[in-house]
Amino acid sequence: MTIPGAWRRAADGAGLLGADGAVRPTIFAEMSALAVSTGAINLGQGFPDEDGPTEVLNAAVAAIRDGENQYPPGRGIPDLRLAVAEHQRRFYGLEVDPDTEVLITAGATEAIAATLLALLEPGDEVVTFEPYYDEYGAVIALAGGVHRTVPLDPPAFLPDLARLRETVSDRTRVILVNTPHNPTGTVLDRETLSTIVELAERHDAIIVTDSVYEHLTFGPEHIPIEMLPGARERTVAISSGGKTFNTTGWKVGWLTAPPELVTAVLAVKQYLTYVNGAPFQPAIAAGLRLPNTYFAAIGRALAHKRDVLSEGLRAAGFDVYPSAGTYFVVADAAPLGFADAADLCRRLPELAGVVAVPLGAFSRGEYAARTASLVRFAFCKRIEVLEEAAARLAALPH
8 A cells, every 4th residue: 555645755855765665764763772672882862861950850840749730821831931031141142022932842853843844835945954963854855845955074064155155045945054063063153154144134044043952062152043143033043951951851942033933833833732841841941040050061061971982982993073062973983994884883782882873864865975984972971881882892893
């Protein structure tokens, strides 16, 4: 039986539709299953193995006990919307109206999906950098959009601005910007962001930003693109509490945008999850109001974890690229004699008792071929886990 529909477009957009029409499992599902079946250390999926701050956890427990377990308002509870606005003012000097310019979502994933479904007409082009988070391709395809990419080449993983200018055109409806960038760990600089704004103004495109790792940087400053002249009125800025507060399973995200864009996204969002996470919303509000010392400390702690894993990878014989943010570091397996990272990742649990994912899971076509030996490792784990992983990797034959 042939079953047409949106699932096929989504699978094809995510690169999961085989030549025979069958849908393949994601590499993340495959690698996580390998981790479970082999007992390997899972450095593939980007989820922490430590709980978030006590203040945040206790706020969720208190909310459950206080009966905040029914549908919250469609835009999100007022206090969380206010906390998001306070956060934007405190860290970036941005004034956001919590009543008209903030929308709470089921994680950044829903925010991205609802935004693209709301803003795209069939045939509209969306420009992203490559490699890219797999949701982007799937949702662009669901919306009937056309996906254009600009490569981020190692070692710096910054775009060629001339190539960016060639790619954005009057057909471009959305420029989707992920910084700090998953999977490469790069943090886009002001020149790149200013060029994006210039191109969006010239071609009347909307900028959508995915900044879920905004507080997880190690040196370079995260610059919200909506701070730049000309950007605010055409930007949908997306983030979430999962990465900042080690609560990835709560799926509480948000977006800020001009009122007319928020209204457009809300019109779609209400038919996706409608609402979510009633007792978790006040908890994330409590997290957003933690002192500056908390936000500074999480970056320092992750930088140390990055260094522990990176040193282990170098000792194992990988070439390791710099990571300026996120949970991730990219390493080249070619010096170990592995030209195919996907093949290495399938063998790594047996060879070293560690799981990772190939960079090719985040790209297609020519870019995937050029970077076929690159592997993404997650370092958002306890130090002792990373030290054990490093020791296991050091035993790799090379």
